[in-house]
Amino acid sequence: xxxxxxxxxxxxxxxxxxxxxxxxxxxxxxxxxxxxxxxxxxxxxxxxxxxxxxxxxxxxxxxxxxxxxxxxxxxxxxxxxxxxxxxxxxxxxxxxxxxxxxxxxxxxxxxxxxxxxxxxxxxxxxxxxxxxxxxxxxxxxxxxxxxxxxxxxxxxxxxxxxxxxxxxxxxxxxxxxxxxxxxxxxxxxxxxxxxxxxxxxxxxxxxxxx
Numbered sequence: 001x002x003x004x005x006x007x008x009x010x011x012x013x014x015x016x017x018x019x020x021x022x023x024x025x026x027x028x029x030x031x032x033x034x035x036x037x038x039x040x041x042x043x044x045x046x047x048x049x050x051x052x053x054x055x056x057x058x059x060x061x062x063x064x065x066x067x068x069x070x071x072x073x074x075x076x077x078x079x080x081x082x083x084x085x086x087x088x089x090x091x092x093x094x095x096x097x098x099x100x101x102x103x104x105x106x107x108x109x110x111x112x113x114x115x116x117x118x119x120x121x122x123x124x125x126x127x128x129x130x131x132x133x134x135x136x137x138x139x140x141x142x143x144x145x146x147x148x149x150x151x152x153x154x155x156x157x158x159x160x161x162x163x164x165x166x167x168x169x170x171x172x173x174x175x176x177x178x179x180x181x182x183x184x185x186x187x188x189x190x191x192x193x194x195x196x197x198x199x200x201x202x203x204x205x206x207x208x209x210x
Contacts, residue, residue: 006066006158006172013201014061014170014178014194018162019052020187020208028147030079033102037079037145044084045149045186053166054208056085058153058183061170062191066158071095071129074140074150076104076121081140081150085161085185088154090135097127105143108152110136118143137183151185184208 025043047055068089075082076098088094096106098121108116108130116138117130132138132154140150153159162168173196180192187208194202 004064004174004176006061006064006170006174008172010198011172011174012196012198014173014180014196014204015201016059016168016204016206018054018057018059018166018168018182018206018208020046020048020054021052022046022048022187022208022210024048030147032145033079033100036100036102041078041080041147044080047084047164049164049166053164054184054187055162055164055166056083056151056184057162057166057168057187057208058085058087059160059162059168059170060155060181060183061158061173062179062181064158064174064178065156066172068092068153068155068159072152073097074152076100076106076142076148079104079142079145079148081148084149085151085153087159087161088132088152090154090156091131091133092154093129093131094152095127095129096121098124100124103144104148107141107143108132108138109141110134110138149185153183180204182206182208186210 072086072088138152142148
């Protein structure tokens, strides 16, 4: 049986809004390099606005092949990873740049603890590229600033990331019954099945919880 693929100009569109009833987390108290990082930082582990819209949720159309970006730009900026969540195709590269005039490290590990790389970034505007071959979620951290977290979603399936308004959109979804899977670093929900028709849009709203 052929694996369905997203093709430009074909299929339908899946849109939606992701929300949560969970509250934003307490800001992080900075303990080192306050002159660059500031005295505190927002805790983006749950990036939610006042009406419950949830950012940084990866929505995947299960089993539908599509090309994620070949390169994921990622910055160290004011002691945070920006963006916090990015997508990348298997075999693509993450391009890391530091904007901070302090030492950062970039430690990348798989869910099973396998370390992909651990590099130092001691000066601003230094850029380093590293390939990531295996599908899955890669966690980024900094051994100098232990609160820093980022995530790379390495996939060859059709996926998108919710914005600050909680909205997502998947284009060129092949017609038929499609299962949507949702990933968030702390929150979860069950997969949702939707019926997609050629040339039409279907909307699905979901709520994530602990």
